[in-house]
Amino acid sequence: MAQSVEPIIRTFAELTPVELYGIMQLRSRIFVVEQECVFLDPDGVDALPETLHVFYPRPAQPMRDTHGSEFGRDLGPWAYARLLPADVPDGPAARPGARSISRVITHPDARGQGWARKLLADLVTRWSDQDLTLNAQSHLEGLYGSFGFTPNGPRFLEDGIEHIPMERLAG
Numbered sequence: 001m002a003q004s005v006e007p008i009i010r011t012f013a014e015l016t017p018v019e020l021y022g023i024m025q026l027r028s029r030i031f032v033v034e035q036e037c038v039f040l041d042p043d044g045v046d047a048l049p050e051t052l053h054v055f056y057p058r059p060a061q062p063m064r065d066t067h068g069s070e071f072g073r074d075l076g077p078w079a080y081a082r083l084l085p086a087d088v089p090d091g092p093a094a095r096p097g098a099r100s101i102s103r104v105i106t107h108p109d110a111r112g113q114g115w116a117r118k119l120l121a122d123l124v125t126r127w128s129d130q131d132l133t134l135n136a137q138s139h140l141e142g143l144y145g146s147f148g149f150t151p152n153g154p155r156f157l158e159d160g161i162e163h164i165p166m167e168r169l170a171g
Contacts, residue, residue, distance in 0.1 A: 007054050007122050012047040018075055023053060026076030030105050037159035045102075050085035054123060056115065058107060079106045079115035081123060091135045092153045093165030098131035120147045124168065131170050138162040 010019070024042065031037050045051060055077040063074040081104040084090055090100035101123055106116045124132070124147050136144045138155055144166050153165035 005056055005118070007056055007119065009052055009054050009126075011049060012051060012053065013049075015053060019053075019055070019057070019077075022058075022075030022077055023055060023080055025074065026080060026105055026107055027103060029076065030108075031103075034108075035159070035161065037161070039159055041103075045084060045088065046082065048085055048088065051088075052083040053080070054083060054119065055080040056119070058110070061109075076107050078110045079119040081105070081119055083123065083127065086130070090133065091158070091165065092156055092163075093133035093135045093167060095131060095133055095152070095167060098133045098167065099127065101132055101134040104134070116143065120144070124148065129170050132168045134166055135163045136166050138164050141166070 008019070012020075015023070027041050031041055032039070046053070056079050058076060058078045061074040062070050063072040064070050065072040081101050084100040084102060086097055086099050088094075088100065090102055094100060104116070104119070106119075120143070132149075133152070134144065134149065135158065136149070139162075141151070141164050147168065149166040149168045151164050152167040155162055155164050157163070
């Protein structure tokens with residue numbers, strides 16, 4: 001990973017069709033297929049005017065289609081998260097006035113290369129003047145804790161996966 005890579009930050013309206021497709025492709029691949037969470041990922045929150053999509057683009061890669069032919073294209077970014085507008089209630093971690101970080105994801109080809117840490121560092125640095133919340137998968141509590149997030153409620157199950165609500169206060 002190149003440490004000097006800057007994230008792309010766009011609203012829904014600013015995303016190109018290729019960027020949006022790649023983001024949704026990656027989210028479906030990980031959350032729905034890999035983690036076996038059957039839920040409506042395109043929940044309408046993506047399109048709110050103040051929701052921000054933060055990601056590091058990745059060159060398109062060949063991918064097998066559903067019939068096994070290598071005609072498909074994997075357009076997913078290296079890492080992605082969305083930052084919700086303040087006061088959009090996002091589960092147990094939600095707090096008045098806070099912005100929630102959600103849909104944090106790293107491409108399988110990028111795991112172990114520092115993309116998740118870079119993404120979190122960029123988010124925390126850019127929005128350090130605001131309270132931030134997130135609902136972390138419990139096994140990632142230490143990762144988020146290393147960026148100043150602390151638990152702000154009891155653990156809970158979401159889509160069969162244990163989560164913990166966390167917050168990081170401004171400053």
